[in-house]
Amino acid sequence: MPSHEGEDEAWLPPEIAVTVDLVILTLRASVFQVLLIERGEPPFQGSWALPGGFLRDAEEDIYDAALRELYEETGLEAGNLHMEQLAAYGTPGRDPRRRIVSVAYLTIAPELPEPVAGTDAASAFWTPVEQVLDHQVSLAFDHHDIVSDAVERARDKLERTPLATAFVGKSFTITDLQRVYEAVWGVSLDPRNFYRKVQGATGFIVPAGSERRTTAGRPARLYRAGTARTLHPPLTRPTPSAAPEEAR
Template identity: 65%
Template structure:
């Protein structure tokens, strides 16, 4: 055996952000056009390296939200999605990325960060169809983020994070349809939502959305775990 002590390989730590919102009743993700190599000119999820060894991961995610999209994490649903560390995921070396899922309604037009050529809300269906390729392993990270959102819509009150403070049941249904990628029967959806105690509560106001009767407004209720759950139908049903 050699007397040279083993040294661990240098590893860089980064955060990446899957930021989802609804625009025109469609699920959109925030993408940035990379202005530097590697993958210059390709689209990627917003993110970047930690500033220093003392920066907390969550603090880095908050900072990237500000720098990459001019978004305040205090107004978002933000949760850690997972860690991605395949040895060849980044041509610059061994980079481990901790991904975060962020969700909010009515997000503003993004502003590109310092190392980005542009930033835009992009329909998720454009990526699912293969019309748009992402840099690094960001397609996998995005896929995992969307699946996390789809699953949590079944068992938690996450859907209300896509809505304004008050919303109609029809607007809540749009969230489920956009994230799940299915069409839902309005009467059946209304019955199921109202059958989950504490999921949503009446806001004591109405909003006229069509020429018909005004729609009742609701807000997120105290219950964060849905019982019974709103089970996701298979696509096409």
């Protein structure tokens, strides 16, 4: 048993506040983007950060708090998107106000509209993910680490799960799906090779029974998400050195 100073005094746990942070990812004009806000209050007033906030009270569930913040920041509800808990971040000193643990959520939806800033944000805007990862955009707190973890989670899950369908609408073409993989992975993929791999992954996509007319060429066949929870075989992410070969 650990010993504490003052054996006669009952040990009390430290007071720790809990927040939620949202990494909201989408594709806009085939560009992989993340939602950021300009903080309207201290600390880091005027800095860019992820949307999020404190639990309202001791009775609010953490997931419910994430849903509330999501709706307040974007007007979106969980039924329209993919949402999963990413990780908890609690390094001492990560927030200058006090000891705060943040539970981060990864959220993905297709072609999200222009955001509206919440009550504690001066503005909200979409930013290319690569600008954050390359430190072209500085984020408050430890939000750069959170975005990096979320992006890597998304990139990894594209290999093993049908997560890519969360970036597109209910019906989509295989070309739409390829744009997701190329934007999220940051690579170019050969269309014929990609088509073969997608069609070979059992239950990944199924025909939607209709076509989309384009300005030139044959109408493109539409698909919808299948019932698979994992991809067999997986779609392996090409390494930077292998990407040119993959594109041939």
